[in-house]
Amino acid sequence: MIPSWHERAKCAGDLAFIERVEAVADNKRRAAARAACAGCPVLTECAVEGLETSAYAVVRAGVWLRANGQRTRTADRHELVAIVASARARAVDRPDRPLSVSA
Numbered sequence: 001m002i003p004s005w006h007e008r009a010k011c012a013g014d015l016a017f018i019e020r021v022e023a024v025a026d027n028k029r030r031a032a033a034r035a036a037c038a039g040c041p042v043l044t045e046c047a048v049e050g051l052e053t054s055a056y057a058v059v060r061a062g063v064w065l066r067a068n069g070q071r072t073r074t075a076d077r078h079e080l081v082a083i084v085a086s087a088r089a090r091a092v093d094r095p096d097r098p099l100s101v102s103a
């Protein structure tokens with residue numbers, strides 16, 4: 001079942017989304033992923049999904065989840081955790097805009 005928040009994703013329906021990031025040189029791929037996801041309204045939900053799955057060689061929440069090695073994968077997951085933590089902190093600061101992570 002596809003979560004409903006996918007419909008609001010900036011990349012929704014864009015089948016070439018990952019390919020465009022993949023096409024960038026290795027050392028620029030992380031910046032390309034960040035740029036591709038900038039302004040996405042479901043960045044937090046996407047980060048949660050990235051943490052809940054073991055997907056790699058994909059973009060989640062502006063983070064290129066690398067395939068090469070446990071150490072890089074752990075670092076990438078830490079980035080996703082930081083994104084979720086930041087969103088939760090903002091939700092505490094702005095109770096009128098609660099964090100919604102819906103399936």
Ligand code: SF4
Nearest residue numbers: 009011037040046061
């Ligand atoms: S944050 Fe996730 S849902 Fe949004 S554009 Fe990036 S990959 Fe797609």
